[in-house]
Amino acid sequence: YEEVQEDFLKYAHLPARTKDSYQVDIGCNIEFLEEIPSAIVHGAEGIGLYRTEFIYINRDHLPTEEEHFTHYRQVVGIEGLAWATIRTFDLGGDKFTSDPKLAKEMNPQLGLRAIRFCLKEVEQFKVQLRAIIRASAFGKLRIMFPMVSGIEEIREAKRIFNDVMRDLIEEDVPIGRDIEIGVMIEVPSAGIVAEELAREVDFFSIGTNDLIQYVLAIDRINERVGYLYEPLHPAVLRLIRHITRAGHSNGIRVAMCGEMAGEPVYALILLGLELDELSMNPLGIPRMKKIIQNSTLQESRELLDKVLKLHSATEIRDYVEHYMRQRFPEEFPGNEQ
């Protein structure tokens, strides 16, 4: 037991730096404040995704600015966590209000959700933005907008953000001056026009769960098509590479916060994609760090280049799994034929 514990701490509290000195920031995805102590113990360096939907659901009135603020100020400026990335409201309108007009959609995953809903319900959106911006007075804060499909939506979201910021400054409310604004890349069109989006924001955060669903046109919680969900589909990898390159050629950070970012078997692929930050379930951090610390950027790039030349998802999966089992037999002890 002691040995395991020692091993665990050895990897978890060192940076995720490869043997050839490429360092990835490691964030955690959280929803509740109670998850933070465990995230720190497991080696999180920041909060890469703070989900805010819980504030809205299962209640009989819309949350007030103070209710929002109470939560947000507790996720910034935490000792041991260098940043907090707060994602704005990311549900359909049915979770936001009891208005029956907004309740039923035939394809809710393709409906009025997230930033689309917020850009229609601007007053309520502003309540959330005021609380987030106020929290920036307490530590390093990043804000990101989900489900953006193109440049018009991010410009509109930024315009509202700037209005709110201006109001707060006029009211002499203390705010931080270095809030970074980001966009989640999870709608395929956003990935395709990443070059343009990169010029509008300070960072990208690739939301692979949704990006993969939309790119492959599947609802992964539908068990009849879940078999098609494949982070290693060549279309997914090519699009992610296009996104990271567009971000870097415009000098901005590229994070990933979907489940793919926390899967150890993808560790070298993610390094090869040159992501700047991986944000994951805290429990997955020690193992991911251990693999990264024992890898090189060089081999990761070579692996990625190799699999990007393969034609099918099956070939890529077989190749990556085989490679990782050979390379890290202790971590991936599965049978090798």
Next chain:
Amino acid sequence: YEEVQEDFLKYAHLPARTKDSYQVDIGCNIEFLEEIPSAIVHGAEGIGLYRTEFIYINRDHLPTEEEHFTHYRQVVGIEGLAWATIRTFDLGGDKFTSDPKLAKEMNPQLGLRAIRFCLKEVEQFKVQLRAIIRASAFGKLRIMFPMVSGIEEIREAKRIFNDVMRDLIEEDVPIGRDIEIGVMIEVPSAGIVAEELAREVDFFSIGTNDLIQYVLAIDRINERVGYLYEPLHPAVLRLIRHITRAGHSNGIRVAMCGEMAGEPVYALILLGLELDELSMNPLGIPRMKKIIQNSTLQESRELLDKVLKLHSATEIRDYVEHYMRQRFPEEFPGNEQ
């Protein structure tokens, strides 16, 4: 009236050839045999999309091979129509069977539909394929598979197709020897891996209605997000250009059969994309042909190159609409500020 009639015939029954001799094949999208005479009168040169779903719906038993065949043999070898492209079953399983297991999905547009369903219900798929292949004895037939997301699915569909073809040959059933196999490009991943798919098939048919929906992650029949549906979104245009280039660099035909293909205001954009075939509602053919006959490939390429440099859907729409109103004032008499 006579003048209109004359004008109409003049354009409708000449090829869609630009002044610099780039010719596009013009197909029609149909569902019922009764639509064919009108399609010919309006200038259709072939059937670019024959929808087969009506054979399955509103009935109490699965269609037999003979029922399928009765329909299919009537769309091939029609005097005045040079080809018929039959699309295989393109609905969710709920339309195919009364099995309640298959009925309800939370996001049916992202569910078990089209080729996904057929690859699971292989015996029923084979019934349709047998009937389609038998119809090929009567004229030029193309078959295409909807909702393919990557290379595995098209290989699997082709394998089943070849099994059926082999059976028919062994049974000495007369069949045509030059059936072309195509894939609809309407799932974003298929567009991204178009290079690989092109090596597997004889032609592409871009289904813009679904492609646009998935690329932008919207359900366009949901009136709350319909405002986001935009064929001129830069992500859509870039992806289509990627698809046409991948097709042409592999020497295959690239058709388009979504509504975008029949919208006169997109005529020059479609020419610039160098589509080989546009298939549309028959009523739209005369006007589309007239515009193409009065255009050049050269100006179309220049227009496309110009708009591909613009950053937002709004800018592109404004530019294209303005251009078309200036260029074809009779066709687009809208107010110009």
